[in-house]
Amino acid sequence: MKKLILAIALLNSFTGYAQKYMTKTGSVDFSATSSIEKIEGTDKSVACLLDAQTGALNLVIQVKSFVFEKQLMQEHFNENYMETDLYPKATFRGTLGNIKSIDFTKDGEYPTTTNGKLSIHGVTKDVQVKGKVIVKGNKPTLQASFSVLLSDYNIQIPGPVKDKISKDARISVKCALEPMK
Amino acid sequence: MKRKFMYALVALAIAGLGALLLRNYVNKPNKDFVNEKIDFSYSCKDLLEKTSSDTAAATQLLNHLVGVDGEVLHITQDDNALTIELGSSSSNSSVICRIDDRHLDDFKQTKVGDRISIKGEITACSAEDELGLGSTIQMNFCSINK
Numbered sequence: 001m002k003k004l005i006l007a008i009a010l011l012n013s014f015t016g017y018a019q020k021y022m023t024k025t026g027s028v029d030f031s032a033t034s035s036i037e038k039i040e041g042t043d044k045s046v047a048c049l050l051d052a053q054t055g056a057l058n059l060v061i062q063v064k065s066f067v068f069e070k071q072l073m074q075e076h077f078n079e080n081y082m083e084t085d086l087y088p089k090a091t092f093r094g095t096l097g098n099i100k101s102i103d104f105t106k107d108g109e110y111p112t113t114t115n116g117k118l119s120i121h122g123v124t125k126d127v128q129v130k131g132k133v134i135v136k137g138n139k140p141t142l143q144a145s146f147s148v149l150l151s152d153y154n155i156q157i158p159g160p161v162k163d164k165i166s167k168d169a170r171i172s173v174k175c176a177l178e179p180m181k
Numbered sequence: 182m183k184r185k186f187m188y189a190l191v192a193l194a195i196a197g198l199g200a201l202l203l204r205n206y207v208n209k210p211n212k213d214f215v216n217e218k219i220d221f222s223y224s225c226k227d228l229l230e231k232t233s234s235d236t237a238a239a240t241q242l243l244n245h246l247v248g249v250d251g252e253v254l255h256i257t258q259d260d261n262a263l264t265i266e267l268g269s270s271s272s273n274s275s276v277i278c279r280i281d282d283r284h285l286d287d288f289k290q291t292k293v294g295d296r297i298s299i300k301g302e303i304t305a306c307s308a309e310d311e312l313g314l315g316s317t318i319q320m321n322f323c324s325i326n327k
Binding site for chain 1 (some may be wrong): 205207208209210211212219229255257259262264266269273276277279304305308312313314317319321
């Protein structure tokens with residue numbers, strides 16, 4: 001009897017771990033390109049944790065890890081717009097709406113809608129993001145693209161460069177997840 | 182008349198030089214650290230231990246060029262960007278190294294399980310483990326630490 005209880009406990013513990021997926025090398029692309037100038041940055045070290053049982057999704061982005069093509073653009077992004085010394089992190093905490101319809105053991109592409117709170121530059125807003133979960137070989141990859149209005153997050157664009165920077169930023173997220181240890 | 186022409190020529194040359202300098206300044210690429218001397222050197226384990234036990238030490242390392250020796254845990258290739266995660270398979274704590282696009286070829290032979298020495302600029306130290314993912318050090322513009 002003791003052995004049976006131990007076996008069940010071990011099985012529960014194993015399945016409990018298998019229901020969480022994570023990565024620390026997720027990707028977020030940022031674009032505020034206007035008709036005048038290409039402004040694009042990428043961060044390839046995004047931490048992402050998905051609970052496949054509850055649908056809870058957490059992303060943590062260290063804003064200073066964004067890389068831009070030009071040094072000056074990178075400096076302006078960190079110092080003038082995102083103020084990364086004051087607000088080093090951007091986070092998303094939400095829930096995948098249709099988690100029960102995603103079969104993490106079956107290859108396929110599953111459309112999904114995620115509701116949650118997006119915190120950027122010290123401002124937190126409720127957002128709804130449409131995306132998809134691509135399952136391949138029991139590993140899910142999350143993909144989503146959405147736009148945010150920079151003024152919603154109190155990101156000010158100075159007058160002289162107002163025409164060079166788009167008022168809304170296009171954000172694309174891609175996280176190839178692995179079962180959590 | 183000749184003097185006026187000379188003045189105009191000099192003014193034009195100064196304006197042209199100014200425009201060229203401004204253009205170079207605005208379009209200057211990011212710094213390449215490949216030939217730069219590192220400020221500090223750590224093993225991956227020591228760096229993670231140091232930053233997770235001492236947040237002040239972690240803050241001091243920000244923006245410094247640091248060399249890290251460790252085992253390759255993951256390699257992520259995505260849209261011509263290469264990210265190498267150093268750490269141990271027994272822990273979620275790790276060092277994330279975004280390889281400088283100009284030095285991708287130096288890592289062509291690198292594979293999971295290799296021991297490697299990488300240098301890069303530290304952009305973030307998150308020791309608080311808020312997602313249960315262990316401590317994380319992030320480095321940008323990484324290259325081989327020779």
